[in-house]
Amino acid sequence: MANVKIRIPTPLQRLTSGESEIAGDGETIKDVVDALEEKFPGFKERLYDEEGKLRRFINIYVNEEDIRFLDGENTKLSDGDDISVIPAIAGGRD
Numbered sequence: 001m002a003n004v005k006i007r008i009p010t011p012l013q014r015l016t017s018g019e020s021e022i023a024g025d026g027e028t029i030k031d032v033v034d035a036l037e038e039k040f041p042g043f044k045e046r047l048y049d050e051e052g053k054l055r056r057f058i059n060i061y062v063n064e065e066d067i068r069f070l071d072g073e074n075t076k077l078s079d080g081d082d083i084s085v086i087p088a089i090a091g092g093r094d
Contacts, residue, residue, distance in 0.1 A: 001025050002077035004032060007084040015040045024083070029060060030073040032083065047085070057088040 006024045008016050016022055026032040037044035047058050054060070060067045061084040067075045077083075 001027055001031075002079050002081060004077055004079075004081045004083055006032065006036070007082065009085055009087055011087060012043065012046055012085065015043050015046070026077060028073065028077060029062070029067055029075050029083070032077070033073070059086045059088060060084070061086065 003023065003025050006022050008020055008022060010020075013020060022036075024032045024035055026035055033044055033047060047055060047060075049055050054073060062070065062075055062077065062081055064082075064084075067073065
């Protein structure tokens with residue numbers, strides 16, 4: 001099981017008592033998210049839709065690599081990996 005650092009975006013920090021970085025562990029992204037859900041109830045539903053798929057406006061990176069171009073939520077983790085959860089930003093002025 002890998003020990004990792006998870007960067008939490010501002011909108012989700014209310015679930016983590018205001019913490020912007022937390023420690024986690026797991027063999028895959030899915031394991032880490034499941035562990036976060038146990039520790040911070042409601043976390044997973046912010047990332048996944050009703051069908052259990054990662055919401056399209058949520059981006060997860062492992063060491064600055066988008067998991068969509070790796071192995072998705074089954075991306076294997078190593079000790080010291082940095083995970084960033086980043087909600088997509090849309091809008092702006094014309």
